[in-house]
Structures are given as C-alpha cells and as structure tokens.
Amino acid sequence: MERIPILKMGPYLLVTIQVDMHDRVAMTLQDELTQRIVSERARGVLLDISSVDVVDSFIGRMIGNIASMSRVLDAETVVVGMRPAVAITLVELGLALPSIRTALNVDAGMTLLKSARKMAGNGRPAR
Amino acid sequence: MAVLRDELIGLRSMDDMIKARQLVRDCAIFQGLSLVDQTKIVTAASELARNTLIHGGGGEMRLQALNDGSRRGVKVIFADKGPGIPNIELAMQDGYTTRGGLGLGLSGSKRLVNEFSIESQSGKGTTVSIVRWK
Numbered sequence: 453m454e455r456i457p458i459l460k461m462g463p464y465l466l467v468t469i470q471v472d473m474h475d476r477v478a479m480t481l482q483d484e485l486t487q488r489i490v491s492e493r494a495r496g497v498l499l500d501i502s503s504v505d506v507v508d509s510f511i512g513r514m515i516g517n518i519a520s521m522s523r524v525l526d527a528e529t530v531v532v533g534m535r536p537a538v539a540i541t542l543v544e545l546g547l548a549l550p551s552i553r554t555a556l557n558v559d560a561g562m563t564l565l566k567s568a569r570k571m572a573g574n575g576r577p578a579r
Numbered sequence: 580m581a582v583l584r585d586e587l588i589g590l591r592s593m594d595d596m597i598k599a600r601q602l603v604r605d606c607a608i609f610q611g612l613s614l615v616d617q618t619k620i621v622t623a624a625s626e627l628a629r630n631t632l633i634h635g636g637g638g639e640m641r642l643q644a645l646n647d648g649s650r651r652g653v654k655v656i657f658a659d660k661g662p663g664i665p666n667i668e669l670a671m672q673d674g675y676t677t678r679g680g681l682g683l684g685l686s687g688s689k690r691l692v693n694e695f696s697i698e699s700q701s702g703k704g705t706t707v708s709i710v711r712w713k
Contacts, residue, residue, distance in 0.1 A: 472597050472600065472601070474594075474597065475593060476593065505604075505618065505621075506600060506618065506621050506622050506625055507622070508626050508629070509626060509680065509681045509683040509684060509687060510625075510629060510680070512681075513680070513681055535618075536615075537614045537615045537617070537618035538618060540615050540619075541615070541618045541619050541622045544687075544690050544691055545622060545626075545683055545687035545688075545690065545691060546673055546681075546683045546686065546687045546690070547683060547687070
C-alpha cells in the first residue's frame with residue numbers, strides 16, 4: 453500500500469497528497485500525522501491538495517478530521533491548493549468545511565501559519 | 580437516444596472503486612463535459628460506488644456515453660444485490676447515516692447530477708442511476 457509522505461519544515465509539517473487515495477491510505481495518514489505532530493512538536497500542518505481532482509465526502513471528512521485532531525494537539529492545519537472545480541463540487545455536495553483554514557498555495561498557507569503563531573504566541577510555552 | 584459507449588465493471592474492492600472513478604472521468608472528458616461537470620459526476624460516482632461496496636456488499640457499475648441529438652451526457656448505474664434500503668426517503672436526507680459517515684452520499688450526489696433515480700427492494704438490492712448532461 454502506498455503511503456503519503458510527511459515532510460518537516462521547521463516547526464511545521466507538509467503533507468502533499470498526490471495519489472488517488474484509497475480510503476485506507478487516508479486512515480493511515482491520520483494516524484501517522486497525529487504521531488508526527490507529537491514527536492516533532494509541530495505547530496502547524498500544511499495539507500497540500502493541489503494534485504487532488506476528486507474530494508468526496510469520505511476524503512472531505514478525513515480533511516476535517518485531520519484539522520480537528522491537529523487542533524487538539526495544539527497544531528493548526530491549513531488546507532492549501534484546492535482546485536476550483538473541487539471547491540464548487542464540495543460545497544454542492546454539502547461539505548463546506550467551515551472550520552477549516554485554507555490558503556491558495558503553500559506560500560500563502562505558510563504565511564497564515566506564521567501569523568497565527570505570532571498572534572497566539574505571546575505567553576505560550578515554548579515546545 | 581444513442582448510446583456511444585457502454586461499459587460494465589465489477590465493484591468488489593477499493594481498487595475497483597478507484598478504477599471506476601477513472602473510467603467515469605475518461606467518459607466525461609470523451610463527452611466534452613466541462614472540468615466542473617467532470618468533477619461533479621466523478622465525485623457523485625465515488626459516493627455511489629462506495630455505497631455499493633460498503634452497504635451493498637459489492638456489485639457493478641455500468642457506464643454509458645449518451646447522445647440524444649442535441650446534447651451529450653454521461654450515465655452511470657450502480658447495482659448491488661445487498662440488503663436494500665428500507666426507507667429511501669429517510670436515506671435521501673442530508674445527514675442520515677447508518678455507518679457513522681456524514682450522511683451525504685445519496686443526498687449530496689443527487690445535487691451533483693442532472694438526473695437521479697434510485698430503486699431498492701428489501702433483501703434484493705439497490706440500483707442507483709445518475710446522468711450529467713453537457
């Protein structure tokens with residue numbers, strides 16, 4: 453079974469989804485990512501879905517779960533690079549993902565994570 | 580109405596489901612659907628193929644390229660011989676789920692296509708048919 457690589461970039465983790473995902477690959481990613489957030493003491497996750505051409509309710513739910521789980525582990529998730537056709541389809545499907553932060557690309561997502569950290573950072577214990 | 584392409588594939592595993600998505604995408608491109616419309620029908624097909632696998636215990640998908648003179652479209656039919664859906668009206672409601680999902684599979688895929696029909700008989704199985712026109 454293929455796995456989705458998780459790359460460390462300073463205090464953040466970068467996940468680029470490039471495969472047409474099996475449900476099982478998605479579940480494995482949730483497990484591995486939460487473990488890596490803890491072991492790397494990550495402050496944020498960038499989830500790059502720019503290569504993903506279909507997000508159905510299962511994958512959408514996985515994206516939502518990743519954001520919720522990482523938040524509980526004190527790391528913010530930003531979903532980057534969603535294709536316009538995917539955005540239109542997701543909303544019509546009924547999955548607007550209201551609690552998820554998004555950015556148009558990895559650069560913008562990184563800026564968002566850095567600024568979120570700065571705003572929340574005063575008085576926050578260092579990891 | 581002319582049927583330009585007609586393919587039948589089994590839906591028995593997650594690999595079949597991924598293959599099914601690719602076939603629907605190919606057919607939608609062949610029929611000249613816009614990128615947004617391709618994405619909608621492939622997403623709807625993904626939801627329904629998963630239903631066939633998980634709730635129907637597997638089944639098959641029939642894919643047709645339609646041409647009715649003035650317009651072209653893609654029709655996809657999912658059929659299983661699973662337990663059937665006891666209450667279709669309830670199953671079509673947003674948020675209704677029996678397996679802890681989001682409950683958007685049927686209701687959501689209906690919103691993504693132009694035509695949607697569902698038939699189900701308790702103990703005999705379920706057939707869902709969708710069409711997206713160009």
